[in-house]
Amino acid sequence: MNKPHKKLKVWQLAVDFCIIIYNITENFPKNELYGLSMQMRRAVVSIPSNIAEGAARYSTKESAQFYNIARGSISELDTQIEIAFRLNYISEIDKNKLINLLNEIDRLLYGLWKKSSLI
Structure with a gap:
């Protein structure tokens, strides 16, 4: 079954970003297992999940709502990411790479949201 969200570049990047965040949080201190690492994993999974749900909606208003939720997760x-950096869980170089990729996802998602919300 080929779903429409799988064709979206923003969804593909968001899924790739999930893998990156999962790999990075794997190196967080073990006492963060149910703290920051879990919060980051939930937030990052929410991004492509809401993009997929938005792409599956027939109403542009509904689609825009899910894209907006994904932007909130961003x-x-x-x-x-800022908190992880300040706790020295990630380096400044890694932080900058993550933020740059997150900004790219946000830029693409904003375009999709704008198209769906017809503003």
Whole structure:
């Protein structure tokens, strides 16, 4: 079954970003297993999940709502990346790479949201 979201570049990048975040949080201290690492994993999985749900909707208004939720998860993850950096769980170089990729996903998602919300 070929779903429409799988054709979206933003969805593909968001799934790739999930793998990156999962790999990075694997190296967090074990006491963060149910803390920051789990929060980051939930937020990052929410991004492609909501893109997929939005792409499956027939109403552009509904699609825009799910794309907007995904954008909220991007902001949440941006904050969590900053916290991880300040706790010295990730380097400044890794932080910058993550933020750059997150900004690219956000830029593409904003375009999709704008198209769906017809503004």
